[in-house]
Amino acid sequence: MVRLGTGIGWRPEIAGAVEEMPGIEWVEAVAENVCPGHLPESLVRLRERGVTVVPHGVSLGLGGAERPDEGRLAALAERATALGSPLVTEHIAFVRAGGPPADAPRLEAGHLLPVPRTRDALGVLCENVRIAQDALPVPLAVENIAALISWPGEEMTEGQFLYDLADRTGVRLLIDVANLHTNHINRGEDPALALAELPLEALAYVHVAGGFERDGVWHDSHAHPVPEPVLDILADLASRVSPPGVLLERDENFPEPAELEAELGAVRAALERGGRARGEVTAVGAGTPRPGTGGGAEARRRLALAQTAVLSALTAGAPVPDGFDPVRMGVQARALAAKRADVVAKVAPELPVVLGAEYRPAFLAYARVTPMTDGYRRDALDFVEHLLVEGRPDDGRARRALREWWLDRSGPKPRSHRPAARLARAARRVLPRR
Known part of the structure; x- marks a missing residue:
């Protein structure tokens, strides 16, 4: 077991502050945002000082119906080696659906979505985890995720799963x-029950983050201070076991360094509070593991069909599957669309500039019925293509700017499902040169 200590999520926006922050023993970097051949100088300096760096993956989709992609696994392994990491981490989630197992077009969520806690899903997840373990040069740890929606017919609690x-x-x-x-x-799940059912001897480390509540729904934003109830759960965990490591996550809306340091101080205080109580709380194990099916072809197909139906409802305007709460599904769909709008604005910052106040409502209207199929950069291209074919925006100068942007980035090679040359001709018909 690797003892990590207290750490913080490394992000480019706070790289300098993290380097100067006292008491930081390790950091975690989003794996997909790190290029092994061109490591950020800040991470290089941290490593030279003996600070451990852990790559944290977000795109494997270990809870999905398909086996993990070999290319994504190789990329994660490469980052672990380049960073000299003692372990790598990913999520218990699905991030895409459709494809061959469901005999349907592939859909991307752009977000971590919960897997059903069923024997089928557990069998598939176990097989996917074993595949990932075999492909990685260091141990793998997997993270429980936050969820807005619940699957009907679940057979286990989170702790049991x-x-x-x-x-x-x-x-x-x-x-x-x-x-x-x-x-x-x-x-409505009890955190204390989940902690009591966990195999705490398998604990690699702990995440702590903030969020906000709106209309009875908690949004795991990673953009707000850590609330007291989260610190209480951390103290409860620390009363049961000494965590090998604890990390504060913050992904946006970054405060001044002093505020981050104060949050780390609150995290350390919660750990100390739990440590003083250790021995007074007895962890209750989940007991004998329940027999489960393996990740066979039929289990994968059943899971694929279910996940595709859910993701189609969330991203393509399809009907909500039976048993799901339509209100919560609507909240999740709007959250996914809003996240897509935010990320597309980051990867293609020219679009909000060209479209101005029209950007966000136009993108949200597009995202409600148009699923993402191949990442955020492709999403930006598809959004602009959609506007051009519709003859939008009304301002001719903005249309011409979007047309030039699209032609510049769509590339010289035809797209497999819609040749670029034909799209360019369509755009020219809508937006004749002046």
Whole structure:
């Protein structure tokens, strides 16, 4: 077991502050945002000082119906090697659906979505985790996620599901106490029960983060201060076991360094509070693991069909599947569309400039019925193509600017499902040169 200590999520926006922050023993970097051949100088300096860097993946989709992509696994392994990391981490989630298992077009969520806690899903997840473990040069730990929606017909609690996963695969667990709080508010799940059922000997480290509540729904934003209930769950966990590491996550809306340091101080205080109580709380294990099916073809197909139906409802305007709460599904769909709008604005910052106040409502209207199929950069191209074919925006100068932007970035090669030359001709018909 690697003892990590207290850390913070490394992000480019706060790289300088992290380097100067006292008491930082390790950092975590989003794996997909790190290029092994061109490591950020800040991470290089931290490593030279002996600060551990852990790559945290977000795109494997270990809870999906398909086996993990070999290219994504190779990329994660490469980052672990380049950073000299003692372990890598990912999520218990699905991030895409459709494709061959469902005999349907592939859909991307652009977000971590919950897997059903069923024997089918557990069997598929276990097989996917074993595939990932075999491909990675260091141990893997997987994280519980926050959820807005609940699957009908679940057969296990979160604690039981994680217990069986760790028991059957030997994978380590990254427990996010903020996500336990989120699921308490959104799904009525008891964080103390989840902690009592976990195999705490499998704990790799702990995440702590902030969020906000709106209309009875907790949003795991990673953009707000850590609330007291999350610190209480951390203290409860620390009363049961000494966590090998604890990390504060912040992804946007970054405060001044002093505020981050104060949050880290509150995290350390919660750990100390739990440590003083250790021994007074007895962890109750989940007992004998329940038998489960393997990740066979039929289990994968059933899971693929279910996940495709859910993601189609969330991103393509399809009907909400039976058993799901339509209100919560609507909240999740709007959250996914809003996240897509925010990320597309970051990867293609010219679009909000060209479209001005029209950008966000236009993108949200597009996202409600148009799923993402190949990442955010492709999403930006598809959005602009959609506007051009519709003859928008009304301002001719803005249309011409979008047309030039699209032609410049669509590339010289035809797209497999819609040749670029034909799209360019369509754009020229809509937007004749002046």
